Amino acid sequence: MTGAPEVPSPTLFECLDVCLSFGGLQVLDGVSMRAGEGEIVGIIGPNGAGKTTLLNVVSGFLRADTGRVLLGGKDISGLLPYERAALGLGRTFQQALLYPSLTVAENLLVSAHRHTRKGLLSTALRRRAAVAEERAAAERVVQTMDVIDLAPYWGAKAGALSYGTLRMLELACLLAQTPRFLLLDEPASGIAQKETEALGPLLARVREETGTTILLIEHDIPLIAGLSDRMYAMDLGRVIAAGTPGQVLEHPAVVASYLGSKAAARPGRPGAARARAGRARTGGAGTGRARTGGAGTGRAGRARAAGGHPS
Amino acid sequence: MSVATARASAFPIPRSVGGAVGARRQMAVSGAALAVAAVAIPALAGSYWTFVASYFLIYALIGLSLILLMGFVGQISLMAGTVVGIGAFTSAAVENHFGWPFWASVLAATAATLPFSLAVGFPALRLRGLYLAIATLAFGRLIEELLFRGWPWFSGGFAGVAVRRPSLGISFASDARYFWLVLAFFAAVVAFVYNFSRSRIGRAMRATRDNELAAQSMGVNIVKYKMMAFFLSGAVAGVAGALQIHLVKSATLDGYGFYLSFIVFIMVVIGGARSIWGAVLGGWFMIVQTELLRGVEWLTRYTDIGIGVGVLWVVLSNPEGLAGFFRDRWAWVREKPRWRAAVAALFAAANVATFWLLIHYGQRGGA
The missing domain is CATH 3.40.50.300 (P-loop containing nucleotide triphosphate hydrolases)
Known part of the structure; x- marks a missing residue:
């Protein structure tokens, strides 16, 4: 255009x-x-x-x-x-490839993986920095929801979504990434x-x-x-x-x-x-x-x- | 749905988003439950059933070690029982031969599993499903032959090994005291696993399980998370082994290996491999329930049939096991709590009453 x-x-x-x-x-x-x-x-x-x-x-x-x-x-x-x-670098595949047993929200959070750093010990021991990082990642995911409206499906497992919604989720995941x-x-x-x-x-x-x-x-x-x-x-x-x-x-x-x-x-x-x-x-x-x-x-x-x- | 109302507020973070958010209440509730168990079980259940409770918690830990592999990163292992043996014999060996204290022997048991996790984890990166199951089975048998049967210094040979329950300032020799020790270990391990499973680490593991290709393309280092799961699984099994051998105080090499691996595998399948609850519910089903029914002579012969039916039930209609079943029932209650909570309470009370009757009818071990 x-x-x-x-x-x-x-x-x-x-x-x-x-x-x-x-x-x-x-x-x-x-x-x-x-x-x-x-x-x-x-x-x-x-x-x-x-x-x-x-x-x-x-x-x-x-x-x-x-x-x-x-x-x-x-x-x-x-x-x-x-x-x-x-x-x-982000990519999609010809077939929507997501995590069927994770919820929509979790799918988005996995996509934001590269923006988080905390390791096993600090997350397992709930160190303050790790909790703060989780909260920040969650807030970013919430913002993603405003661009692609997936809020109604939030807690649903990705495997239960229709194919079209799944492709939308895939795009939302890329936004989160x-x-x-x-x-x-x-x-x-x-x-x-x-x-x-x-x-x-x-x-x-x-x-x-x-x-x-x-x-x-x-x-x-x-x-x-x-x-x-x-x-x-x-x-x-x-x-x-x-x-x-x-x-x-x-x-x-x-x-x-x-x-x-x-x-x-x-x-x-x-x-x-x-x-x-x-x-x-x-x-x-x-x-x-x-x-x-x-x-x-x-x-x-x-x-x-x-x-x-x-x- | 609650999602809509949550969205209306300024910065809505639903509980399903952000694992570490809103976990404080759950931790408080489980802390209170553990405190009640710590007081009530030794006080009310008697020495024998307190022993059974420790036994149950240790099996739940072994189940958890398998869930870390099966549920978290989707790797099947048929050598959980062998790794438990490594932990148990290591802790016994360092105490008996080197005179190490209990704490050090638990650490040694944990550390001893690491090379085995490494040895099975790396080949496992290239194997999947049934092939991985067979490879772990073979590897487990190899360890049993070489380390358990072939090295009496380590395993005590066919005579077995004996250890004493620890005494650290106060003695943990009695069943009640030792139950507290096991409960403390159980709580620490479960809290550790629960916390990281709800964080980016746990999500990365489950993403690896669901879809390796997509996980990689989103920046998840799948090799790292699979190996992490193998190491954690081994460490938990090692701790469980050390606790187990100090619970029973003497052990022979028959107690570990394939038979135990198999029992734990079935336990996790029935309990549900995808949730920490699966270890607890599976342990309840396989250990406690079997023990309860043992007191009732005419029922004893049916316990194996019951386990078989349990496996069939899971395979045919409930892939997420008891954990998934109860999660769905819980959701059903939450939908219309007013009358459904009463139904659930009635059901729970009927169960408790049944078990109470069984215990007192059976009178095993002078409860």
């Missing part, structure tokens, strides 16, 4: 020439991206393009073969996932259309209130185009286009490989380009296998998107 900023904001996140292969398959082939402070950067691309794999490399669940990941100028390529999270840099993997997947429509303004508000930088994967083109300051398009492990949402969606390579036809790129036609076949990719070796099939289904999906969808 805001378009590309006139003066680029200082770089917060950068990945440089990231390569990763599973067996003989080049899943990421020299991917370089950057995101400035406070920017929302979107990534689009067909299934098997390597988007989720890239997110896994950035968050530390996968290690790149070559290339570097920088956060705030610091090379984080060698850090474990929890260490990256402690530096302010207050990451400097937020990775969102298809936040609109699996939730109802009405909730999808609420998601755009919600994410914009998250950015506004926390100043966090967001890197976002989404197949819902109107949503991602409306939200992103800049976009990248990926295919077969490479970045094939970069620029403002308008530039990327008009780019011939993107139209050819992903959108299928120019008409599909026009905002306001939800779902025209949702090539969503065969998405069983969450991590590790599974990603490799899924990619092998994924590249195929991806192409099949594109064929279907081009021919089958009324556009």
Whole structure:
């Protein structure tokens, strides 16, 4: 909505020439991206393009073969996932991943883990500082509730929530974590259309209130185009286009490989380009296998998107 | 709901948020309950039942050590009884061979479990569920063979070891005095576990149990919290072992190991692995209730059947065990306290009356 900023904001996140292969398959082939402070950067691309794999490399669940990941100028390529999270990197997964037997409030408090320090002894002995820290964390969680209204579900176990509410809780958890840099993997997947429509303004508000930088994967083109300051398009492990949402969606390579036809790129036609076949990719070796099939289904999906969808 | 009213005030922190908030009242209530137990049980129950009460508290501690693993970080262990043996034999050995005082021997028992927690904890990081259960079972058997059976200096061999109850200024030799000692240890350990379980540490552990991937992506060092749970579990089992061997005063190696591990595992399953209450309720069900029914001859043969039914009941319909069952009943009472509290009180009174009748009908141990 805001378009590309006139003066680029200082770089917060950068990945440089990231390569990763599973067996003989080049899943990421020299991917370089950057995101400035406070920017929302979107990534689009067909299934098997390597988007989720890239997110896994950035968050530390996968290690790149070559290339570097920088956060705030610091090379984080060698850090474990929890260490990256402690530096302010937050992420969601394609399936909402929370703690089903913890209450909504406890889920939020776990998300605020990195803002608390006290150890076993001071909490077990109820030292004054530990109690004060717990109270402060609880107050922060209460504030989170004002942004995303989950108060009615407060004491409910997360496992008892509906899927849409769970995804909202996931976002609230990210707010409680207050990451400097937020990775969102298809936040609109699996939730109802009405909730999808609420998601755009919600994410914009998250950015506004926390100043966090967001890197976002989404197949819902109107949503991602409306939200992103800049976009990248990926295919077969490479970045094939970069620029403002308008530039990327008009780019011939993107139209050819992903959108299928120019008409599909026009905002306001939800779902025209949702090539969503065969998405069983969450991590590790599974990603490799899924990619092998994924590249195929991806192409099949594109064929279907081009021919089958009324556009 | 109370949430709505809480939200209306200036800075509302509901009790479900922020573990350490609002715990003071609970601590006062449990402190009072412990004080009553300390006075009432030795005074009213007689020497034998006071002994049983100590026995029950020690089993609850052993159960708690397993709950720290199963309930907190979701790791199954079938070697709890072996770790208890390590604690028991260590405390006996340092007293008998080196002449250490009781306090030092309890510390030694706790410290002795640490290398074993380390040895089982690190491989456990890569194992899950049934495989972890089998690995701990095998490791426990190995320790039994090498340390218990294979090292008579440590375990007393087949003859067993004997210890004396401690005397520290005042003597703790009598069952009543020793009950106070056990009660004090029990209260300290439970308070310790309760406090940290409601803090960021306990939440991080339960988050690790529920979802390792998400926990990591939110900055939780899952290796650290799993190892912490293994160490704490071992330490609690070590203390329980030291207390147990001083309670029974003599022990042989048959008393520890797989059989005890199995009993405690069932106890925790029935009591509920996800709550500290599970250890207490499971201990009550397995130890006290069995002991109460022992006095009634025609009932004795049915106690094992009762335990079997208890396990089935949990597996089929009540995954959170007695702790979850009573929590739900408590919520039911709280909903409409006026008449439901009366029902609950009536039910409790009927239970107490039944047990009173059983004790006096059975007349075991001259109660």
